Amino acid sequence: MKKKIALVTGGLSGEAIISYKSAITVGNNIDIDKFDWYKIDINESGWWFENVKGEKSKVNREDFSIEVDGEKIIFDAVLLCIHGTPGEDGKLQGYFDMLGLPYTSCDAATSALTFNKRYTVAVAAFGGINVAKSLHIFKHTPIAPETMLQQLNLPVFVKPNNGGSSIGMSKVNEASELQAALDKAFKEDNQILVEEFIKGREFTIGVFKTKGQIITLPMTEVITKKEFFDFEAKYKGLSEEITPAVLEDVYANKICQAAKRAYEVLNCRGVVRIDFILNEATGEPYMLEVNTVPGQSAASIIPQQVKAMGWTLKNFYTAVIEEAFAY
Ligand SMILES: Nc1ncnc2c1ncn2[C@@H]1O[C@H](COP(=O)(O)OP(=O)(O)O)[C@@H](O)[C@H]1O
Ligand SMILES: [Mg+2]
Structure with missing residues (x-):
């Protein structure tokens, strides 16, 4: 029997609009020979299952089940595609933990911790990662x-x-x-x-775990025309993203090592994306933040990095879903 996957999108923050775009890419690339997937939209108006015709029906919050043609569907796992609250800050993770439902992101504690930039850098610094004062x-x-x-x-x-x-x-x-x-x-x-402020080139790197192994994706250099990678630079094309980044091995290795270390120290799961500035004064990477539900829209960085690694998105999302069952 194929596993039933809830692709959860939407969210209660301004990032909902990006979540819907991420869900399109992910939905288009879920391996339907392996999984049956259902789109769940959590937004201000409620929790909804949306079928292929766009018809909506309520999710039963008692057990996160839905009803399709009179039949109750209980999910085997959740593929989380909500950026911001409540999908990236541990709230839904806590709910799914209470239901015993596996999900693809970091656990509740790590999600809540990494949603707070200061707590993230504090814990990372304890783990020996360079961070700004x-x-x-x-x-x-x-x-x-x-x-x-x-x-x-x-x-x-x-x-x-x-x-x-x-x-x-x-x-x-x-x-x-x-x-x-x-x-x-x-x-x-x-x-x-x-x-x-840390002066230097900016890189962002996807990290995920599959079959117990932590893997770094080919990193991206972010070059912005604005003074920093701000909202306009991010979403209005005022930046250039180069994947895979072109930089000397010695620096690339330092960033990969720091990214893996951060993933371990913060006890991450699923795919995360970690931002670094390569401090030009010291030649060392400084970690800025960890995004535990990184964007997956067609234009987003993670899909580009997956392609640069030579994987199809289909194989990648299969690995991500299968890893959810490891916990
Ligand atoms: N300490 C810093 N030194 C240099 N640049 C920074 C620093 N903090 C943030 N930035 C710039 O601002 C951007 C956004 O900051 P970040 O902490 O990644 O927040 P978010 O991506 O959640 O908005 C970064 O991509 C980087 O360009
Ligand atoms: Mg960032």
């Missing part, structure tokens, strides 16, 4: 910009701690700009990260 600031305990700049050197990055897609983020070059950047980030989140 930063301050973690809460809205309820404001700190004067001057105090921050006694501890950090300009330029700094100011980012919402739990955001994504570079929303609410600024690069601050002058002390006089810091307060405005803090205000902007606090509009998105009640905790933020003020982080020293």
Whole structure:
């Protein structure tokens, strides 16, 4: 019998729009000789099963089952395709754990941890990975910009701690700009990260586990025409992505090693994408963040990296789904 897979898309954040695009690529590439898949859309209006005709019916939240032609369908596993909450921050993972339903992403604890940029770099640093010096600031305990700049050197990055897609983020070059950047980030989140700017080339690398082995995908260099890889650079084509990246083996190896180490230290599962800056002053990679449900749209980085590795997306998603049953 073919395994029944719920392809879960949508989500409750601004990233939902990207989740729907990811689900199209994934859905088109699930091996239908091996799996029966069903599209589940979790959005503000509810949890819905959508059939091929686009007709919607409610998901039973008691056991995450659906009804198709009068027959109850219980899933064997969930293929998570939600970027942002509740699919990337551990909430759905906790729910699926309670149901005993396998899923393709990191577990609840790792998802929640990595959704917080500061906690991510703190744990990674403990594991010996280089990260930028930063301050973690809460809205309820404001700190004067001057105090921050006694501890950090300009330029700094100011980012919402739990955001994504570079929303609410600024690069601050002058002390006089810091307060405005803090205000902007606090509009998105009640905790933020003020982080020293690392100068150097930017790389992002997919990592996944199959049959117990951690594999790094061919990495991508991100070259942006903006001052940093911001929302416009990401989604309006104001950046260039080169896959596989062209760089000397010694640096490529350092990035691969750091990526594998981060995957291990953070106890990741499934496919994640890790952002690094190769610090031009030291020649060492500095980790920025871990995306535990990276974009899978046709234009996204992970599908490009999979192709660069010489795998078909079909084989890749089969490996990702099969790995979910290993836990
Ligand atoms: N400390 C830093 N030094 C240099 N560039 C940074 C730093 N932090 C962020 N950036 C730039 O901002 C972009 C977005 O930051 P990131 O932490 O990856 O958040 P997200 O991708 O979730 O918006 C990065 O891709 C990079 O271009
Ligand atoms: Mg990023």
